[in-house]
Amino acid sequence: MKHLTDNTLNEYLDHTSDERSRKSVKDHLNGCDACQTKLEELGKIFAELQIVPEVALKHDLTPGIMTRLNLETPVRIWTRTFAAQAGVASGVLYWLASQLIPFVKIPQVSLSKAVFELQSWFAQLLTIQVSLPTWQIPDIASLLPKFNYQAPTINLPFSTVHVISLTVTVIFLWVVANFILLRSRPQVQR
Amino acid sequence: MSSVPEGDLARRAASGDQEAFAEIVRLHQQAVFNVAYRYFGNVKDAEDAAQDAFVRAYQFFDRFDVNRPLAPWLKRITVNVCLNIINADKPTASLDDDLPPPKDPKPGPEAQTATRQRERRMRAEIVGLPPRYRAVIELRHFQELSYTEIASALKRSQSDIKSDLFRARKLLAERLIDLKHETSD
Ligand SMILES: [Zn+2]
Numbered sequence: 180m181k182h183l184t185d186n187t188l189n190e191y192l193d194h195t196s197d198e199r200s201r202k203s204v205k206d207h208l209n210g211c212d213a214c215q216t217k218l219e220e221l222g223k224i225f226a227e228l229q230i231v232p233e234v235a236l237k238h239d240l241t242p243g244i245m246t247r248l249n250l251e252t253p254v255r256i257w258t259r260t261f262a263a264q265a266g267v268a269s270g271v272l273y274w275l276a277s278q279l280i281p282f283v284k285i286p287q288v289s290l291s292k293a294v295f296e297l298q299s300w301f302a303q304l305l306t307i308q309v310s311l312p313t314w315q316i317p318d319i320a321s322l323l324p325k326f327n328y329q330a331p332t333i334n335l336p337f338s339t340v341h342v343i344s345l346t347v348t349v350i351f352l353w354v355v356a357n358f359i360l361l362r363s364r365p366q367v368q369r
Numbered sequence: 370m371s372s373v374p375e376g377d378l379a380r381r382a383a384s385g386d387q388e389a390f391a392e393i394v395r396l397h398q399q400a401v402f403n404v405a406y407r408y409f410g411n412v413k414d415a416e417d418a419a420q421d422a423f424v425r426a427y428q429f430f431d432r433f434d435v436n437r438p439l440a441p442w443l444k445r446i447t448v449n450v451c452l453n454i455i456n457a458d459k460p461t462a463s464l465d466d467d468l469p470p471p472k473d474p475k476p477g478p479e480a481q482t483a484t485r486q487r488e489r490r491m492r493a494e495i496v497g498l499p500p501r502y503r504a505v506i507e508l509r510h511f512q513e514l515s516y517t518e519i520a521s522a523l524k525r526s527q528s529d530i531k532s533d534l535f536r537a538r539k540l541l542a543e544r545l546i547d548l549k550h551e552t553s554d
Contacts, residue, residue: 189535193509195516224541231491233403234469240416241394242401245387246422250423356536359426 183207183214187219284332379435382427390430394423397443404442404444407511408451408503410464411498422447444512445522446482448504452523455500459538464493494544502537 183191184206190196191204208215300323372390381389388452398419405418426433433442454461468489475481495503508519519534520527 185535185539186430186531189531189538193516204534217431220546221538223545224538225510227491227504227545228495231407231488231495231511232471232473233399234406235472236399237412237469239395240398240419240423240504241391244394245391247420248387248390248427335412360383 180207180211183217188214188218191218192225194222293352376435376437379433379439383430383433383435390427393439397440398423400440401443401447403472404507404511405451406469407492407495407507408448409461410460410492412465412469414454414461418447418451421454422450425450441512441514445508445514447513448507448522452500452504464489464496468492476533494541497544498537498540499532502540505530505534506537506541 187196187200187204191201196204208218375396378389378393378396382393401422402415402419405414405422409415409418422443426443434440445552468485475484495506498506504523505519508514508522512550514522516527516530516534520530523530
């Protein structure tokens, strides 16, 4: 006679075997003391595990958990609203830039001339003579390279009214944007 | 305790309502803590793991089906968190010298001491099991999941789960027999 395997006994106690195999296990157990004993030994574990009670929690974990949630949950900046706002903003910026660029006049700068000026400036640095007894502060201003630098100019007929209204608009937008940012907390990711 | 239906709480928590989530923590912390306590056998590690489990639950709340009960889901997460803590080789303490009192103490002081001793021995045996075995014992005997459910909770094959579970029981049975011999000597 073939004895019941550990697997069969475990599945029998877990009630996972189908009716037919349960019936054949029962039949075997009725006629086999060895398997009956094994089953009882295994059954004891089930009973012993049952006696482990739920213990009482000493203190409320909620405050600690809520603090950790706010610290550890990654903030999702890229919300749909934020993406839409960023899209509008970059569109406006692009339009503004494309409007302004044709008016910007970049002065011609000769690269070789700039390099030459830099070289001669280094050469001058090398020739600094320091006479120790009578210490003199070298004339630094004369040592600095002399670039004929011209700032780019915007050929727009700006009037005072233009400048003032532009400044007011920028300040207004800045205040509104800050208000929006401070009012709606970024949504947290789950 | 709360008159708000659990489904409503879950829906609110799922939409990012922290007050609703706090209420969920209040309602389920006892159960979640006990899962972790069975796993580690000491209050410090169990409280840490329970906290981790809730933080994780919050972060993955969009994967939770709000029409289902919360407790089984939270307890399954806790088992995985406990396993992760062990797998990350975080140092954990041993079994508490003094077990916390049971949630529902039974009357009768004499019966209590005897039961407490049996409980302590059983907890020590569970904590003494390899981490994987602890997880399957927890999920089968305390959370009463089927083999298939355990397999999906631990993302392992059903045959692995069965072999771990049966070996864990065998180990427990052997140790309990040893203990009986020790006490009868
Ligand atoms: Zn037999």
